[in-house]
Each structure stands twice: as C-alpha cells, then as structure tokens.
Amino acid sequence: MWNYNEKVMDHFLNPRNVGEVENPDGVGDVGNITCGDALKLTFKLDENGRIADVKFKTFGCASAIASSSALTELVKGMTLEEASKVTNQDIVALLGELPEAKMHCSVMGMEALQAAIANYRGEEVADNGDDHEGAIICKCFGVTDTKIRNVAKQNNLHKASEITNFCKAGGACGSCLDEIQRVLDELWNNAPAEKAAPKLDDFNKLTTVQKVFRVQEVIDKEIRPLLEHDGGSIELVDLNGSNVIVRLTGRCSSCPSAGVTLKYTVQDKLREFVSSDLTVESI
C-alpha cells in the first residue's frame, strides 16, 4: 500500500484539466504503454504568449495522474519561457511529496511539458525528451546515460537505486544497475570502490602454496562476485606453473559465452592482480 498524502489523493480523485485542448499550439507525448505510464499534454497560448489552456491524458497509477494534474495547475498562465524552467521538483513541491519509488511520475510530467514546448517551437524531439542523445544504458526502459546524468544532476542522486525511482532505469531486469552506478560515479567523481586485492610482487618468487593462496584470494574477492551476479560461479581446480585451471559452475557452466568470460574476466583479473604471466583454462 502506498502512502499518498491528501494532496496527491485529491489530484488523483479530482484531476484538474483532463482531456485534450482543441487545436493545440503544442502537444507533448511521452512514455508508452509497455513502460506502464504515458502522458499526453496539450496547451494553447493566449495573445500574450501565456498558457491559456492546458489539458492532460494519462495512463498510469495514482501518482502519475496526480503529477499530471498538478503540472497543468502549475503551468497555467505561464509564458513558455517560464514553463520551460519547470522541473519535476516543482511538481513534487506542489503535491507536497511523492513516495520515493514514484518520483519517475513527476519526471514524466516534466518531460511531457518539455516535449510540448519543443513541439510548439517546431523542434524535433524523441519520445523521451533528452533521450535522443547518449548511449542506451537501460534496455528494458530505453534510458540513456544522458538522461541518467540529467536526472541525477537535477535531483542530486548518487545511487543507482535512486535513479530507478526517478526514471525507472534498472527497475526491470536490473542488469544495468552496475553501469548506472558507473555513470553516477563518473558524474560525481567518486573514487571507484576500493580493491581488496594484494599488492603485485614477484609472483615467481613465491612458493607453490603461496601462489595457490594468492590466486585463490583473487578468485574469491574479485572474480567470483562478478560471475555470481549473472548466476554463475567458479572454483579453482589446480595451478600448474603459471597455468591456472578452473571450473566454471552454475549458469557459467552452460553459458555459450563461457570462453569470453574465461579470457576477459577470469584471465584479465588474474593478470591484473596476480601476475601478467598467468594463463587460464577451464575443465
């Protein structure tokens, strides 16, 4: 059960400005039915260039409907110059608050407004506002790194889970959450997480047992967590000179890209953290 405040419930139960403006000056269409919410915003200007009439149609949950309704109240009477500065936080402020996981509803409102203004100005816009730039990070919801950076900057977000709340990215299969975090770390110049690996020294001077311990440690701390993320795992079987013999288990055991994993994940990590002479094979 969501805890919506009275203001949100009021806008949901008595939505303002529902429908479509006739002969609109601007139309903004964002979201789609697959994603679970969509908003069509239409407006008409008066002779002074102010928004005289604005209406919405929304497919979505209570907070999506309330955010759309609040948006129309917010922008009525504004010039386009003023309206173009409206952010999702203005929508949230008018509603008092939204549950954290529903913040994307307010972002959708802002995007619809921007799309409608761009439409009036005759600018080309892609479906999702600024999504025409940048590389797709979240494939499930089609969210790009540009959009992730914009949402993060506007709302001061530092964690991937917050990005999911604000623009859904990472909220379905979750496979891009690491990638989102990387974008955020770059944006905020965070130091990458500290590595727990031992210092590189001359591997060949070590005794066999020490070598085995060293390889085992890197497998445990650096490699297995990566594979477990995809439902697989790895065991060290043997060490023969500089040849490391491993067994891939779980999903990795039947994965068609096991060879790639072996070379680019297992071997690269071992070379990075243990010794550049190492080779890896699996049984």
Added chain:
Amino acid sequence: MSDKPVIYVDNNATTCVAPEVLEAMLPYLTRCYGNPGSIHTFGGSVAKDVENARLKIAELLNADHRNPDGEATEIIFTSCGTESDNAAIWSALLTNPERKKVIASKVEHPAILNLGRELERRGYIFETIPVDGNGRIDMQALEEALDDNTAIVSVMYANNEIGNIYPVEEIAKLAHKHGALFHTDAVQAVGKVPIDLANSEIDMLSCSGHKLHAPKGIGVLYVRRGIRFRPFIVGGHQEKARRGGTENVASVVALGKAAELAKNGMAEEVKYLSMLRDRLENGLLERIPRIKINGDKSSRLPNTSSVSFEFIEGEAILLLMNQFGICASSGSACTTGSLEPSHVLRAMGIPYTSAHGTIRFSFSRYNTVEEVDFILEKLPPIIATLRKLSPYWKEEYAQ
C-alpha cells in the same frame, strides 16, 4: 486500521480467521499454554491436541498413512507455505546429491522462483517451463527438460493470480518416469478443491493456514511415507526431528479446525464460490467493454477471477475501488513497487495494454451475492473515469 466496512475479495492474499477457528485456538493462548514436548500431563495433553489437528489435516488431504500410534506422520507443521516449499526442494537436493537439477513452471510463486535463483547461485541448475496464453503448462517442454539429472519437479497445484489448476498427477508421473521427485505448492488449492493424496503420485505438498481461514504463521509440508527427508530447520526433536522449533500450538489447533471446516463444507462451497465468480465475470462482461477474463476456464479454482481492463492501470483501479471499501489486488507493476507487470501475466504473453490493468478478485465463503452486486454497480463508472483519462482509450472502443 480504519473501521470502514470492507468488501473483501482478496482471499488469495489472505483470509479472515473463521470464528470457529478462533474459538478453538484461544484456550491455547490462555490456559493450555503447556509445551507439547513436556513430560507432565499439563504439557503432554497439549501434544494430543496437536496430533488431533494433524489428523484433521491428513483427512482434508486424504493422506491416509498412520503409524502404529495412529498418528498422521506424513504431515509436518512449518511456519508458512514458503518454508514448506524451501524445505521440500532442499530435501530433494540433499537426499539426491547426484542430481543437480530442479524444474518448475514459469508461473510459480516467488517462494519457488527466487529459491531457484538462489540454487543457481550455488551451482545447481534451475529450469522453468513456459505456459501458453491461458496459463497452461507446456507439457512437451516439461518432458524435454526432464532427465536423469533432475532431482525434483515442482509445479503449483493452483495459481494464485489466475486460478489455473495444473495437471499435477500427470506431471508427477512424468517426473517419476525419470526417477525425480514431485512437489506441489498447493497453498491456493488446499481447502478450495478436493485433494486425494492416498490415490496420488505427489511426493510432497505445501500448504498455508492463512489461505483457509486459519491464522498467519502456520504451514504444512506433506511428505509421502517412504520419501527420504532432510530437515530444513534443524533443532530439537519436534515433528519427529523433521522440523526443529517448539510447535506453534494455538495455530496448529486452529489449522486443524480450519481443515475440518473446509472438508465438511467443500462440496457446497465449490458450488457457491463458482456462482459468485460467474456472477461477477458475467456481470462485468455485460457492463464494461474491452475486458478479458484470464486463465484456463476449463480447469481453475472456483473462487478466483483475473480480469484485464484494457488501456488503464491497475493501481488506479484499486485505489478508486478502495474508496468504496472494495479490496482486491492487481498484477500491475505500480502496486508492488516493481516496475514490470506480474511474472505470471508476462509468462502468458498478455499484451501490455491489458497486463497493467489486470485485477484479481478472489472470494471466500464469507462473501455474498450482495457484495458482488455492489462491485458490479461501482466498478463500471470507475473504469469509465480512468479510461476517459487514458491517452490510449478511444470512444469508439465502447461500441
């Protein structure tokens, strides 16, 4: 909690505790507080009541084996359906260490599906079998997946979202052909449809008290006599050392009473619940355009109805129904906090235009015809209001 009157049609989520059940369990929360494991009469007499409750559950399931003391030892009390599911799958894997594979359907409860993911992380193979557009399991795919590496197949008796009843006997036979065990999560079926374990090939079965008018926090795992079993919760000698932990006596007694009520009322209840469900479905189909009833009409629970309302979103429907005290649930993404519609609807390939707007109504013996009629009166304007708001709805769809 408010005291506003409710029309509770969410009985697959949980049920009210039956008044008779509450009455039966109360003494064990007051004066009969003894530990059934104690040697003195004060505690020891409670043990008899626990065994009595066990017998009643065995009778509901027709699990007919009795030990020389007349006890229904195939019934193990647990804390919930999820614990029973975990115990069954782990036991199968631990007692068959040479077999590394678990097979389940794609529409299982998260108790099985997320356990499967955990098993994969630990190096086991977890394979899920697809379903068709009506939620029926692909038997051919199941047959192809089965091999000598399969420790156990787990397919639910009945689905919680769409109410489909699965051909568990047929699936159990297939599993046995390959030397695999068969478990069924019967949480939604026990108490709603007859189950006859004496004439069945099911090896293990899970059930949960709060789905049949007993309290939350009590479950059952049935383990057929002769099936090797390893405890999931290791501890004392309780449940013949198959499940450690002092018995939840009051809830055990409650579940015994609930099982008795379910068994005695079953024939009539199946008829009554089907009548309520059909009245709701036919009424909705008459009053609201562009809706779809999900599931396998030829084989489903009498109490469950999954209805897709096209072009609108489920959370909004639920919240508007909530204004009238109507409690149902939704397969929509927004209600759960996840961002995708339910895994059951997705496995069935229900288009997104309907999946987001799917509502589950689930009845119990305490629902009335008047309540169904109230829903039929209130729901059409709710749907119309939301469709008016939807950018995908077109007036011509109403024709």
